[in-house]
Amino acid sequence: MSGHDSKYFSTTKKGEIPELKEELNSQYKDKRKDAVKKVIAAMTVGKDVSSLFTDVVNCMQTENLELKKLVYLYLINYAKSQPDLAILAVNTFVKDSQDPNPLIRALAVRTMGCIRVDKITEYLCDPLQRCLKDDDPYVRKTAAICVAKLYDINAELVEDRGFLEALKDLISDNNPMVVANAVAALAEIQDSSVRPIFEITSHTLSKLLTALNECTEWGQVFILDSLSRYKAADAREAENIVERVTPRLQHANCAVVLSAVKIILLQMELITSTDVVRNLCKKMAPPLVTLLSAEPEIQYVALRNINLIVQKRPTILAHEIKVFFCKYNDPIYVKMEKLEIMIKLASDRNIDQVLLEFKEYATEVDVDFVRKAVRAIGRCAIKLERAAERCISVLLELIKIKVNYVVQEAIIVIKDIFRRYPNTYESIIATLCESLDTLDEPEAKASMIWIIGEYAERIDNADELLESFLETFPEEPALVQLQLLTATVKLFLKKPTEGPQQMIQAVLNNATVETDNPDLRDRAYIYWRLLSTDPEAAKDVVLAEKPVISDDSNQLDSSLLDELLANISTLSSVYHKPPESFVSRVKAAPRADDEEFADTAETGYSESPSQGVDGASPSSSVGTSSNVPVKQPAAGSPPAPAAMPDLLGDLMGMDNAIVPVDEPAATSGPPLPVLLPSTTGQGLQISAQLTRRDGQIYYDISFENGTQGVLDGFMIQFNKNTFGLAAGEALKVPPLQPGASARTLLQMVPFQNISPGAPNSLLQVAVKNNQQPVWYFNDKIPLHVFFVEDGKMERASFLEAWKSLPDDHEFTKEFPASVISSVDATVERLAAANVFFIAKRKNANMDVLYLSAKMPRGIPFLIEITAVVGVPGVKCAVKTPNKEMVPLFFEAMEALTK
CATH class of the missing domain: 2.60.40.1150 (Immunoglobulin-like)
Incomplete structure (x- = not known):
């Protein structure tokens, strides 16, 4: 509607519905059109105008395209709640699908796809069949999408009536937009089907590649994404596909560029010629760099995708590391992602530039970014043996600045460097020991204690240093206590003099009698038994040679990386998780290493894939406890x-x-x-x-x-x-x-x-x-396990209680994923959880339910639920004297209405 149409939202003086009814049946076309606009306006603001269904449908018999669009909009909204009356519109749909005007034919078929009423679906098949073979490409492309919508309502009907074959025929259409929409519809249907429906053959491949050049940008994305599922027969075919797709890298739309990159990466696996691969890597670098000049949100998505690409093909951006240097005004999420990529691209050739950057970042104001920058220096040291010494000297310079959190982070990474290069850089321990007083974070303390214990024989006053930590042993976090226990045992085994003997006695006593942490107690008992029965065996266990840690810059498992690369330019490549872990309708089997996620996803925890289990075994880590x-x-x-x-x-x-x-x-x-x-x-x-x-x-x-x-x-x-x-x-x-x-x-x-x-x-x-x-x-x-059996209230007492509670005791929350498919079934399910139905009313096309529940000690919850039956999205309001319980109450209600 235009700006001049605001008058339709104003209320009328006499009864609104009767007046609209009169206008809808007027003999004047303009008056009827104005009346329909008023009806749509009322519908938009949530008024119930479903009683005018018959009158509005009568206005469908018009040549005026604007009026027809408005009536169709009304139909889409109310057909679900008035299925018997919606059948009245079927004849007009059938007639409109044969109208001389292609826009009206397309409008009819598009609306038919949006009316999700089983009774009508059967009647729509013949018009849809005609429109799929229409002379006008605009009608054909609209009909193609309609097939996907119909498949979602009734998959069996689509297959029986041969619509899938008709869609596959449209892939050979001479209009590229029809081809793109047919591909999009088939891909959508394939996603919700367990059996193969859309398989690209070498015959359809050439048709899709031809259509690619003439499509709109989103048409190109659909085609490219479908082509990414095609596995070339040999290197020659892979080269041919890449050659035809490469021009898309120059496209202005980021989605097209990323989809093209995805195909090229997948086909490169099959190309044997090193020259061709080298050439492709050169061609992919500029468009990826260009993505980084977009706004921050697009930059972030591009960086998450680039992060995957450089793990597979680091040579693509090996010479472009400068574009990942952080700008002062980059948002923190972009900076963090750039840091990750810089670590992956760091090499002996560019390490000096990279270290200068990291050193600069370590003096910035954002603490999280500074910490990550310091840790990045350590990760580069672990990754590049020849640059380790330079990295350590930068870390030592940062320690000298004496900024607390910089010092702590530096000590944490130096511990890892010692483990990566044993007996190489221990000369800097004296410098580290100067910073002991500043340590207050558990991980930093634990790292320093590990260093003292591991190199006790090289530190003259190791026992004094450890003793300073032992004074606060009972108050320390478990991480520090475990390290103190192990470091003291190491000191005792390396210097079994009187001082360490007293220390070990005090520590073992603390760790077994004074603590209620089973991990700490179990480890202490094992050390105690080892030391008292066989000190030599204790040495073999505690002072055993440790495995050298490795570079962690490419953390992803190769099979997961391949799966994520096959999903470049989708959410999967931003989350760095396979689609089935967060999209429930994907019918893929869970990967073995994602079993934990699959298990917990069922329970409704959305925060974390590893929700619920740490599972550290108290005694199983003895051998590597140090x-x-x-x-x-x-x-x-x-x-x-x-x-x-x-x-x-x-x-x-x-x-x-x-x-x-x-x-x-x-x-x-x-x-x-x-x-x-x-x-x-x-x-x-x-x-x-x-x-x-x-x-x-x-x-x-x-x-x-x-x-x-x-x-x-x-x-x-x-x-x-x-x-x-x-x-x-x-x-x-x-x-x-x-x-x-x-x-x-x-x-x-x-x-x-x-x-x-x-x-x-x-x-x-x-x-x-x-x-x-x-x-x-x-x-x-779940809070509802506390709802008592006598929580039902009478209507009068419910109203009285609602009015008596002040307004600041009322809270509202939307549950977008919840859906009420049937009011009766929902009421029954809630009653089983002791949430009792009191009354129901209609508000426009919405059902409003009033319910009550009670917790022990007589705490009532007065509940109002508003929803459109069958449509996702439930609004829940509650009034209760106990405001603290409201978040938990909403958590319970969301679970009960899902």
Whole structure:
């Protein structure tokens, strides 16, 4: 609508609907057109004008294209809620699909594809069949997309009526836009189908390459993306494809450029001629560099893609490292990505330039960027042996500046350099020891302690230095405590004099009696036994030769890298994750090394692929304990076991906080979310979730034994949590034979061991058995398990309660992924979770539901849910006296409405 059409949004003086009805049936064309505009305006602002359906449909019989478009817009919006009346429009569609004006024919077929009503679908097949063979290319290209929409509604019908064959015929069309749309439709259909539907042959290949030159930019993207799935028969065909695609590298649209790069990279795998490959690398560099002159958001996407490309073909941008130097006004996310690429492109030839840049970045104001720059210097040292000395001298210069976080980061990377080049650069240890006072970060402290322990024989006052750390041993984080323990043992083994003897006694005592961290305690006990029974064996274990660490600049596994390169210019290449890990409709099988992600994705945790499991084994790291104190959690993963000091009592039997095992209690039901995958649990898989039955909360938990031996003696403990949930009885799990599984209901009691702070849904769980280390995992506490059975309110008391609560106690949230397919089914599902229906009303085409729920101690939740049935997107409003619980309440409601 134009700016002059704002008058249609103004309200009328008498009843709006009757007045519009009168105008829609006027004998004057202009009046009818104005009336339809008013109806659309009312519909746009959310008013319910569905009662005018018949009157609006009568206006379809017009030659005026603008009016027809408006009526079709109305139809698309209301056909779903008025399917019986929508059939009235079918005759007009059929008639319009044969109109002399191609724009009207295309409009009819486009609208038919948008009306997702099963009753009408059958009637649309004949018009669609005609339009796919229409004389006008505009109609044909619109019909091609309509087939993909129809496939989404009724795949069987599309296949039975031969639409897929018709689409494949359109690939040979003489109009390039028709070809592009046919390819786009077939690719869309292929994505939602498990069997092969769209396979490019050498015959269709030449047609697509021909159409490529004459398409619009998005048509080119569709064709290029489809061509990327084609595997050339031999080197000659691959060269031919690359030759035809290379001109696309000069295109102004970034998407076209990246799609062309993707095809060239894939076909280069088959090209045997080194000259051709070298030439292609030269041709790809300028367009990739050009992408970096775009706005920051596009730069970031380009950089994420380039990051993958340089891991596969570093020669493409080997001479272009300067374009990745950071500008002072680059946003931080662009700077960080440029740093990563600079590390990958660093070589003996350009290292001096790169180090100058990194040194400059290390004096900037953004702390995160400075840290990353310092770490980058260390990574270059590890990557380039001949440049290591230059890198170290730059790090030492930075340490002399005495900026706290720079010093700490430098020490962390120097530790890695020592491990990469043993017995080479230890002369700088004295300089490092001067900075001991400034260390306050766990990783930096742990690194310095490792250096002191590892080179104790070269440091005269090693015992004094370690002693200064030992004073605060009980307060230190687990990472530092583990390193202190190992470093003290190393010092004792290397200098078994009186000082270290007293130190080792104090440390072992602290680590076994004073701590409740099982990792630390287990390691201390192992050292204690080793030292007391066989000091020589202790030397072999603790002072064993460590494996040399390697360059980590190309972190991605080669098979994952190939998969990501095949998805260049898509979200997959920005996230650096395969599509199936974040797009649910992709029918690909999960990759083995992504099993953990696939498992947890089911549970609804979206924050992190490794949500729920750290799985560090307390005793399994003894041999390498001096190198890697404790397995670091992946980015975004939950805190390591050390962050739960009060979780499990003493595993050696000094504390009986763990409930003993009783007889088994079997249970059955739908599959449970996997919280500890077997890949992490050394063969043991644990699935669990909280549930409410007959007014009681239970932990429904299942164990699967994928190991070769029997697992028994299962024990469980829950960390402090917002609701103080704890085990109310013994865990009943029988001894598990190899390959066997057991499922049990563990009764829970609330408000036993409440953690302070803002309410959250985190439930930290520890499980152990007689054969394995302790397994830690995270679960979520769904708030609805606390909703009591008598939470239903009468309408009058609901209204009274709603009015009595102040406005600042009302909160609203959208759930874009939730969909209410049926009001009755939703009400039933919510009632099963003790969320009770009170009333319902219609607002325009939306259903508004009023419900109530109650928590123990009489805390009510007054709920209003607004949604269009069958359309994704649910709006939830709540009023409650307990504002703190609102975020958890929305989390629960989103899960219940999904």
